[in-house]
Amino acid sequence: xxxxxxxxxxxxxxxxxxTSDRNGPWISRRLGTLGVEVEGIHQVxxxxxxxxxxxxxxxxxGIDLIVxxxxxxxxxxxxxAEVVGRFAGRPLRxxxxxxxxxxAVLAEFARRFNLDSESLRAGNRKQAMVPExxxxxxxxxxxxxxxxxxxxxxxxxxxxxxxxxxxxxxxAIAAAPAREMLARAxxxxxxxxxxxxxxxxELAASLREIGxxxxxxxxxxxxxxxxxxxxxxxxxxxxxxxxxxxxRAGLVERxxxxxxxxxxxxxxxxxxxxxxGRTIAVAESCTSGLLAARLTERxxxxxxxxxxxxxxxNDAKVELLGVPAELIARTGAxxxxxxxxxxxxxxxxxxxDIGVGITxxxxxxxxxxxxxxxxxxxxxxxRGGERHTRDPVLPGGxxxxxxxxxxxxxxxxxxxxxxxxxxxx
Amino acid sequence: xxxxxxxxxxxxxxxxxxTSDRNGPWISRRLGTLGVEVEGIHQVxxxxxxxxxxxxxxxxxGIDLIVxxxxxxxxxxxxxAEVVGRFAGRPLRxxxxxxxxxxAVLAEFARRFNLDSESLRAGNRKQAMVPExxxxxxxxxxxxxxxxxxxxxxxxxxxxxxxxxxxxxxxAIAAAPAREMLARAxxxxxxxxxxxxxxxxELAASLREIGxxxxxxxxxxxxxxxxxxxxxxxxxxxxxxxxxxxxRAGLVERxxxxxxxxxxxxxxxxxxxxxxGRTIAVAESCTSGLLAARLTERxxxxxxxxxxxxxxxNDAKVELLGVPAELIARTGAxxxxxxxxxxxxxxxxxxxDIGVGITxxxxxxxxxxxxxxxxxxxxxxxRGGERHTRDPVLPGGxxxxxxxxxxxxxxxxxxxxxxxxxxxx
Numbered sequence: 001x002x003x004x005x006x007x008x009x010x011x012x013x014x015x016x017x018x019t020s021d022r023n024g025p026w027i028s029r030r031l032g033t034l035g036v037e038v039e040g041i042h043q044v045x046x047x048x049x050x051x052x053x054x055x056x057x058x059x060x061x062g063i064d065l066i067v068x069x070x071x072x073x074x075x076x077x078x079x080x081a082e083v084v085g086r087f088a089g090r091p092l093r094x095x096x097x098x099x100x101x102x103x104a105v106l107a108e109f110a111r112r113f114n115l116d117s118e119s120l121r122a123g124n125r126k127q128a129m130v131p132e133x134x135x136x137x138x139x140x141x142x143x144x145x146x147x148x149x150x151x152x153x154x155x156x157x158x159x160x161x162x163x164x165x166x167x168x169x170x171x172a173i174a175a176a177p178a179r180e181m182l183a184r185a186x187x188x189x190x191x192x193x194x195x196x197x198x199x200x201x202e203l204a205a206s207l208r209e210i211g212x213x214x215x216x217x218x219x220x221x222x223x224x225x226x227x228x229x230x231x232x233x234x235x236x237x238x239x240x241x242x243x244x245x246x247x248r249a250g251l252v253e254r255x256x257x258x259x260x261x262x263x264x265x266x267x268x269x270x271x272x273x274x275x276x277g278r279t280i281a282v283a284e285s286c287t288s289g290l291l292a293a294r295l296t297e298r299x300x301x302x303x304x305x306x307x308x309x310x311x312x313x314n315d316a317k318v319e320l321l322g323v324p325a326e327l328i329a330r331t332g333a334x335x336x337x338x339x340x341x342x343x344x345x346x347x348x349x350x351x352x353d354i355g356v357g358i359t360x361x362x363x364x365x366x367x368x369x370x371x372x373x374x375x376x377x378x379x380x381x382x383r384g385g386e387r388h389t390r391d392p393v394l395p396g397g398x399x400x401x402x403x404x405x406x407x408x409x410x411x412x413x414x415x416x417x418x419x420x421x422x423x424x425x
Numbered sequence: 426x427x428x429x430x431x432x433x434x435x436x437x438x439x440x441x442x443x444t445s446d447r448n449g450p451w452i453s454r455r456l457g458t459l460g461v462e463v464e465g466i467h468q469v470x471x472x473x474x475x476x477x478x479x480x481x482x483x484x485x486x487g488i489d490l491i492v493x494x495x496x497x498x499x500x501x502x503x504x505x506a507e508v509v510g511r512f513a514g515r516p517l518r519x520x521x522x523x524x525x526x527x528x529a530v531l532a533e534f535a536r537r538f539n540l541d542s543e544s545l546r547a548g549n550r551k552q553a554m555v556p557e558x559x560x561x562x563x564x565x566x567x568x569x570x571x572x573x574x575x576x577x578x579x580x581x582x583x584x585x586x587x588x589x590x591x592x593x594x595x596x597a598i599a600a601a602p603a604r605e606m607l608a609r610a611x612x613x614x615x616x617x618x619x620x621x622x623x624x625x626x627e628l629a630a631s632l633r634e635i636g637x638x639x640x641x642x643x644x645x646x647x648x649x650x651x652x653x654x655x656x657x658x659x660x661x662x663x664x665x666x667x668x669x670x671x672x673r674a675g676l677v678e679r680x681x682x683x684x685x686x687x688x689x690x691x692x693x694x695x696x697x698x699x700x701x702g703r704t705i706a707v708a709e710s711c712t713s714g715l716l717a718a719r720l721t722e723r724x725x726x727x728x729x730x731x732x733x734x735x736x737x738x739n740d741a742k743v744e745l746l747g748v749p750a751e752l753i754a755r756t757g758a759x760x761x762x763x764x765x766x767x768x769x770x771x772x773x774x775x776x777x778d779i780g781v782g783i784t785x786x787x788x789x790x791x792x793x794x795x796x797x798x799x800x801x802x803x804x805x806x807x808r809g810g811e812r813h814t815r816d817p818v819l820p821g822g823x824x825x826x827x828x829x830x831x832x833x834x835x836x837x838x839x840x841x842x843x844x845x846x847x848x849x850x
Contacts, residue, residue, distance in 0.1 A: 016658050200499075311732055
């Protein structure tokens with residue numbers, strides 16, 4: 001049978017726009033792979049009546065499993081345990097074992113940071129109040145979680161800090177009420193294609209064409225354009241394997257080398273796979289470290305990434321990277337020639353096999369008629385002399401241009417590693 | 426009177442965990458400053474029945490203004506306009522003027538990217554279907570927006586790509602139905618304190634103490650611990666100025682120089698303000714460009730940021746930054762001594778006034794008993810010889826450690842600029 005789930009994120013900080021919620025997507029993804037059909041992610045403030053109304057709404061929608069995040073802290077506006085208790089018809093009682101556990105955590109915390117443990121303990125008793133009949137989940141920080149049976153529903157209650165929530169997830173879904181609910185769910189199979197350089201409308205046309213020949217109705221297809229990359233995520237249950245395979249083959253046939261991943265791996269992962277023992281170094285201007293940061297996201301990146309120079313000033317481009325001052329004077333600091341010299345400079349500077357140079361106008365100022373804001377020159381070069389160079393005009397604000405420049409650079413490196421010499425344009 | 430608002434974000438890509446929604450917080454913040462009391466942000470998939478049920482739920486909760494994002498694209502799973510039309514009791518009709526506008530945009534798009542304009546046009550007519558009596562909003566991309574009167578409610582319908590949504594916001598809130606609704610809202614006043622180095626429980630104690638002397642009930646206080654920084658956001662209406670001032674004064678009195686902003690400005694902005702004409706350069710190992718990227722987020726950063734070296738390998742530390750090889754051999758690459766030598770190297774390398782060195786163990790591998798994962802050495806130095814150096818053990822996974830290291834480094838620079846020589850610990 002289908003198990004329907006929903007996520008309820010609490011906390012005024014999300015509504016104030018101060019932060020973007022990371023827990024909702026994380027939980028939703030985990031529920032999805034367990035076979036739960038996720039109705040939605042609902043973020044509400046700290047008002048108990050809004051929280052309770054949303055829980056009742058989800059019950060009315062036939063949601064079986066609700067996961068909440070946040071509102072378990074020591075401050076007075078943290079009300080989730082109480083509201084979920086009311087929703088489930090289970091009054092709060094003090095869990096003495098939990099109280100002792102939290103006390104031990106706080107004593108250690110106070111010792112390490114030399115804090116006044118009295119002020120720390122004030123919130124302790126509040127955090128050890130548990131709805132009757134709920135299964136408490138040991139804290140990773142100081143806030144315990146809860147798995148609360150609520151009639152035909154089950155509510156999993158977890159704290160807001162992502163590190164704590166993620167650390168408590170396995171214990172929470174293993175607790176009896178959650179485990180029994182999840183045993184009824186049929187896991188999904190998944191397919192995740194990633195493309196670069198394909199407009200969304202071209203993809204829509206491809207999906208229509210493939211759909212004309214094959215019934216795709218058993219597939220849940222999601223497309224998303226993100227930072228210049230087009231993501232196609234497909235979920236399906238047993239029996240739809242042939243439709244999924246036809247879709248995959250149809251997209252790869254139509255979009256060829258623009259498809260950089262069939263497993264959902266990132267551009268960074270694709271590049272790392274292709275490096276195959278070679279080392280890479282970068283020389284960045286407008287992206288100012290973002291490409292270096294992307295190339296080192298993964299553990300073990302020191303095996304292939306040797307270093308980078310953020311050459312924001314012309315002096316740094318000349319002195320550290322050996323870009324000829326005459327070249328900058330002649331073409332300007334933002335030119336394909338300077339990007340190529342920067343890529344070569346990165347190879348020399350770090351003794352790398354592959355070098356990347358990026359120079360561009362992130363804006364909002366500094367644009368001209370010829371070189372508008374968003375104009376970025378990128379070159380990926382190999383020690384042997386092959387290189388790929390591009391100079392797109394990227395859309396969006398300063399942050400978008402910087403992020404997209406780093407993404408475009410990764411794809412240029414991928415093309416270089418995949419194709420060798422740049423084909424004529 | 427109070428105007429209550431809510432945000433409804435559609436799209437399976439958020440539920441699949443593929444992406445974190447940025448539109449909800451953005452819209453919520455904009456609504457807040459207009460004086461709208463935001464009930465929540467609801468993210469649901471592309472199922473029309475879930476979308477409609479959520480709209481009905483919000484109507485039942487007395488929400489006056491609903492803003493939707495997403496589901497306006499050319500593909501068949503984009504259903505928001507149709508569902509909102511049904512919710513408002515307004516059937517769709519073809520808006521011929523809008524059809525011509527979209528056609529013009531697409532023709533230009535096809536020309537620039539040399540695409541098949543036939544396949545692009547297929548989705549065009551669908552995007553020009555508008556609920557009867559709704560006010561269409563001109564597209565920034567290809568998807569037009571809508572402002573739809575729905576009985577006592579108003580629904581603003583905007584596309585999903587953040588750049589398009591943000592570009593259409595001003596037109597949407599200026600459209601008659603939205604403008605009339607918003608005229609009834611009373612704008613909030615805001616206070617935004619930022620602290621570093623204060624644990625959340627200490628803040629909770631301060632809030633209790635201040636609240637014992639002053640009635641704070643007219644203030645909406647939100648606290649959020651994010652990447653090591655503690656954010657306190659306060660909203661209030663006219664008449665609560667004294668309570669807000671008492672809260673501000675009480676927190677500043679208790680937490681002194683740990684309060685780095687009273688206006689919500691970021692650590693980067695605080696540092697830039699204090700630089701006051703001096704230049705800064707960085708030498709990064711474990712953060713690999715993240716600090717350089719943070720220092721250049723703002724437009725005009727070339728006035729103070731001169732450059733950075735990402736010295737991932739020991740060779741790069743020695744050759745580019747002049748860290749003595751003997752020192753690395755003696756103390757290891759992760760030590761306060763190496764961080765200090767890196768900071769000095771950044772000053773020399775770029776001729777900067779201020780230099781920062783970061784070296785640490787981001788994990789998940791590489792930790793030892795003495796130097797566990799999360800152990801990071803950071804030094805901020807001035808050309809004159811003053812320096813601040815710290816070696817905290819930061820919590821979290823690889824990404825957390827990297828982000829927090831960059832944040833901690835910014836605060837170390839702030840301390841250096843504010844205090845000069847490091848006080849004895």
